[in-house]
Amino acid sequence: MIVAITMAQALNTALHDAMEDDDRVVVFGEDVGKLGGVFRITDKLQERFGETRCFDTPLAESGIVGSAVGMAIYGYKPVVEMQFDGFTYPAFEQIVSHVAKMRNRSRGTLTLPITIRIPFGGGIGAVEHHSESPENFFAHVAGLKVVSPGTPSDGYSLLRESIASPDPVIFFEPKRRYWLKEDAELPTQTEPIGKAVVRREGTTATLFAYGPMVKTCMEAAAAAEDEGWDLEVVDLRSLTPFDAATVVESVKKTGHAVVVHEAQVFSGFGAELAAQVTERAFYHLEAPVLRVGGFDIPYPAAKLEEFFLPDVDRILDTVERSLSF
Amino acid sequence: MIVAITMAQALNTALHDAMEDDDRVVVFGEDVGKLGGVFRITDKLQERFGETRCFDTPLAESGIVGSAVGMAIYGYKPVVEMQFDGFTYPAFEQIVSHVAKMRNRSRGTLTLPITIRIPFGGGIGAVEHHSESPENFFAHVAGLKVVSPGTPSDGYSLLRESIASPDPVIFFEPKRRYWLKEDAELPTQTEPIGKAVVRREGTTATLFAYGPMVKTCMEAAAAAEDEGWDLEVVDLRSLTPFDAATVVESVKKTGHAVVVHEAQVFSGFGAELAAQVTERAFYHLEAPVLRVGGFDIPYPAAKLEEFFLPDVDRILDTVERSLSF
Amino acid sequence: MSTASTEPQATAPTVDPATMLPPEQPVQILDDEGNLHEVEGFPLDLKDEDFRNLYRYMVLARRVDKQAINLQRQGQLGVYASLLGQEAAQVGGAYALADQDWVFPSYREMGAALVRGVDPGKILHLFRGTWLSNHDVKETQFGLLSIPIGTQALHAAGFAMGAKFDRKDIVVMSYFGDGATSEGDPHEAMNFAAVYDAPCIFFVQNNQYAISVPLSKQTKAPTIAHKAVGYGMPGYRCDGNDVLASYAVTRQAVDRARRGEGPSLVEAVTYRMEAHTTADDPTRYRTPEEIEEWKRRDPIARFETFLEKEGLLDDEFRAQIDEEAKGYAARMREEIYDAPHGDPLELFEHVYVDPPPSYEEQRSLLRRELDASKAGE
């Protein structure tokens, strides 16, 4: 039955279904048990599956990820939650030095099917450290997949696929889109991880985005019609693997590319996309790939976040800059 | 008196002179005291300045950086050592969430004049985690300066300037160049942080590098003469601030840009350079900016590192690819 | 700084392992009925004035807290972390510090802030989101509220190391919660402080929960104070709802630190009466009975009974505190209500002393955006 589902529901259902289908799937982190997570993404999982399948941990992110490594070696498929983006950093060493590298180090004998869920990004008026966009730190680390859904149906499908993936996945949940609705029927099965999707076809220029900025780009494309621009919107869905083929195909068609993310632009993922597009579609580009993102400053206080975050205006200004190059 | 000095000597002397000139400068980290550091960069500092100015800490990188934050608020100028690149990760949260953000958070009242020294990069046949190039993680963090010398005279001058800088600096020491010699007279005073330097003038194409790859690029440029290519080599010296002006000026002259670093190419610093150059010099580029770096795999075991690391051949192949675009 | 000296620092005596375990019961000086029992080793050097001041600060803390909650309910704050129930722990602990001492708080220390003379209105800017903080750390010797759990413990340890190396008479107080004890940073901080005999107090408000996670799932240690053993420093434990115990116990730790004998851990056993923050729904994880149980141990009521018995509390004093509380509340509203954020261009002002050249471009971009949106209005 097709009904309006939210991103949060889609993710919660994905966790539920994954646990139902495979009793090696375990969910743990801070407050994910009784409370169901501060965003309720793990709601009712402990009630349904018991305390050995969904449990609260002590307050320690390195502990969460490091013990997930051990549980994965044992044979479990841990799905762990970092409560907020800004609290992923204590786990950085375990992620970079072990989660990403264990399989290679062991010459393929130890695979770590770990999913690390991270609610990320701003726009919800939160206090400091609750609105970070750390995705490009992880995109730079070989051995990880970095995934971020932009729609509820992708939320379900990509999370199921991430949990099933033998390779570790950093799963970035666009927290300000938890309440985004879409008419869909669960379970959804969308394109696989590694495939970018054209969300809106267009001819004037292409907007590239992932996670929370997909919706913003769709809004920008709608607004652009007033300017007589027919914008294409490509939802990357995963940063690693990066779907260069789909990206390049779109640029070859439009000749103009603008990449949008909330993260600070400097050394953000937009740089990688720009570098690859330029290398792979040099003669098709009518303008350099332009980047829209947060300024190169720390994420600001809540009342000032609107001035930091990319929005429809900043995107369209940039499209205009691209078109007038 | 001009004599042949090594990078290691230059750095050691810079620390010594900084401590001599300002008794707020303190040096600490693992094994930096009695042992003088595993690379002897802090050799004899404890002997000279005593145990409250140069001291060994317990084995804990977050502890080292976090206590440096406290000491800096007190009024000291801490210069701390991460023993190797791969052991910086436990300190990631303190660096990203506090070192980088404290000044902005405090509306300018708390400046943290901290220098975090990190021997980085490969090429010395080390075991795992001792050959990483994590510089782009930090380049993506607003609030930090990211500096890396390529020559002994820059080693001295940039380290002195970093220690004197009121802003925190992540100081990447090219460990395989610790024994690199240069005829110089200490103290040296070279260009300031934020200024890229043309190390070799040329017209055919420009090689951009920093830290250990500066020497490799100079060798590539020398070898390129055989091909009849006159390569320009630009030493970036700092990733943040990024000297776009010097970089663009060179590209405008040569029309061909190749950026070289040891770090994995995907979402490495080369992407940022490529994106900026393309945006700022679009009509001067005769080919896309090409990137030379490590493959997108974990740093390999010692016997295989030569296949991973960029070398003269890989650089020249890439120049050729650029020229034939 | 006087650090050029090369003579070795005096080292504190090692704590006698035999005396290391905290007592089975937390130190309590006022019992639940408000009767005072002196406890050996924890003398009360308080004058009448001090007793009244402790009361005053607790009442003010509660009133300030209430005003903050109201501001949040009125949409004036994005979120707020209440200290309700923890007044005695915070006030008693902070009262043991001297003027020159420093504090590195977490995000729930409005009571400690009050005692240390920090304007609560200024602190609320963090929760309103007008800026990431808004009080002068150097002037108040009160660090910025720290949100990444436990990280500030290292700043406290480092500051205390600095004071020690500089031979200055400064004691540093670091606040964190029971949950924070599980993180790596407080562990490293306590170890560093102990190794360098740094004058640092690690004051743990054990309010029984880390959001929804009860203490029993946070640690198997018999008490938080037991954690001190592993660092070779004393672990004190007090009834955190007894302001006199909080004071007297912390005072021992502070005096010890001031004598150059190194850090201590102080566990104040208390309870978070409110939700974790205004965004939390505690009915999901705790019972009304449990809350009732702790209500009976209210830190202010207990102390009131005592003061009344001692004749230290009269209507005039109550009225005076009420006035003062109203004044604080008014100042908070004045400071916060509809407080505008500053000029967005200020966002580029404080990140660096020497900003990179790209800041000029980015500032212009923001300026154009601001102009455009003004024009569009």
Next chain:
Amino acid sequence: MSTASTEPQATAPTVDPATMLPPEQPVQILDDEGNLHEVEGFPLDLKDEDFRNLYRYMVLARRVDKQAINLQRQGQLGVYASLLGQEAAQVGGAYALADQDWVFPSYREMGAALVRGVDPGKILHLFRGTWLSNHDVKETQFGLLSIPIGTQALHAAGFAMGAKFDRKDIVVMSYFGDGATSEGDPHEAMNFAAVYDAPCIFFVQNNQYAISVPLSKQTKAPTIAHKAVGYGMPGYRCDGNDVLASYAVTRQAVDRARRGEGPSLVEAVTYRMEAHTTADDPTRYRTPEEIEEWKRRDPIARFETFLEKEGLLDDEFRAQIDEEAKGYAARMREEIYDAPHGDPLELFEHVYVDPPPSYEEQRSLLRRELDASKAGE
């Protein structure tokens, strides 16, 4: 897995705080002269065969270690971390494990590896740099050598949590050093293991140094074993140069874990007789006298005296061990000497099960480079 059950796990009894402090002296069963003294609470359930086996493993460990050092001196290994002096700690501890148990080592555990049947030659590939590791973890139940200090403690804790949730009779042993106790990860690991009553032994080889940093600068705790108190688990302490004490003490911890009573910390007090690694120069930070002092406490010599007295050591057995050691050494040389690295293209094989499409391009690039350099030769 049998984890779908929702019944609550049995929880281990809380350790009695009164009995929590480790004894002042480490448990010693063999004194420095090789006399055996039974110690209450640490029974020796060893047969003659076991005594001989413990000796055999210690001698083999030392010989294997020596061969590794030689290989390093001959330029066959990039670096090597010697276990000299720590044979009793490693062998005694590992001997307390059962077949089904697992080990998560640091980088100095060649002795433990031997006891667990891991081929030392295979381990040396890490130090030679032919690959990042080269033994089969699942087959040997011996984790990869872990270089980032203390990080493996969390893997051990997580593995033990898994075994516990899965109701399997597996005990997990995590090795780390005195220096590692300062890092956040072992702290978090011990806390996690304790909270979940996970069957995990944290075996700390206190060899007095972390590279150049002596224990006194690493912690103020009276002993490493004291650190267990803060996690509510037992902290055992043994003379790590006494193989019988190492065995008997670890055995208590292992039995306890196997009974479902949760983790323990075992501190084995020993000494690193060699440099930190072959790259280190220990003359910079320790005296010949100190080394002499510990030489007199040699773990093998002491046990030899005992075995001789007991009539358990004869020339035939010695010769047999010597043969075996020669065999090991020969196998190590065979495995390592001039061992070629594999096909460089293998670098792309194991990173992902599903590699990104870019791997094809990068593999081709490397292939072209290899071809070109072959052509250039």
